[in-house]
Amino acid sequence: MGSEAFLAAFLGYLAGSIPFGLLLTRAAGLGDVRQIGSGNIGATNVLRTGNKGLAAATLLLDLAKGFLAVFIAGKLWGEGAMAIAAGAVVVGHCFPVWLRFKGGKGVATNAGVALGLAWPIGAAYALVWLGVLAIFRVSSLAGMSAVVAAAAAALLLGYPQFFPALAAIALLILWLHRENIGRLMRGEEPRLGSKK
Numbered sequence: 001m002g003s004e005a006f007l008a009a010f011l012g013y014l015a016g017s018i019p020f021g022l023l024l025t026r027a028a029g030l031g032d033v034r035q036i037g038s039g040n041i042g043a044t045n046v047l048r049t050g051n052k053g054l055a056a057a058t059l060l061l062d063l064a065k066g067f068l069a070v071f072i073a074g075k076l077w078g079e080g081a082m083a084i085a086a087g088a089v090v091v092g093h094c095f096p097v098w099l100r101f102k103g104g105k106g107v108a109t110n111a112g113v114a115l116g117l118a119w120p121i122g123a124a125y126a127l128v129w130l131g132v133l134a135i136f137r138v139s140s141l142a143g144m145s146a147v148v149a150a151a152a153a154a155l156l157l158g159y160p161q162f163f164p165a166l167a168a169i170a171l172l173i174l175w176l177h178r179e180n181i182g183r184l185m186r187g188e189e190p191r192l193g194s195k196k
Helices: 002-016 020-027 043-047 052-077 079-094 107-117 119-136 139-156 160-176 178-186
Strands: none
Touching (some): 020 052, 043 052
């Protein structure tokens, strides 16, 4: 599966590297989203511009690119390619070549990945993400909980073939949230809607 693996990885990385948060905020005349808040290009930081519509659009588009990369790879090359595309699309979002490899943290893109791999994994992701967010109102905590839940769901719900990719993605996303983890431990992590 050499060429198919390469194509799945290339497709995934290319899709993942589209910086929707940056493109939407610039198109709306709000400048460079990397200059505010956390400096991130994801939906949580776009929300700090005060434009909820753009934040929602960023969330949905980042989710869609994760879903489509996995879905298309599966249709063209099968399950093995889906797992490769899953990892590549998240890596592309987190380390886009166009932005000198400084992108987002992959939570929304991985939501799309989870749904694309298998809807029960996607459902587990969404339930944990939304549930933790509703209870604690801390975006980073909800996202980290969801990525771990997706890997666990792959094992528990009968999709062990996707566990290695989802576990690797979870480790990457947790590492990218290491500063958030520090703030959580100190009780300093901002709640949803904060300008910080």
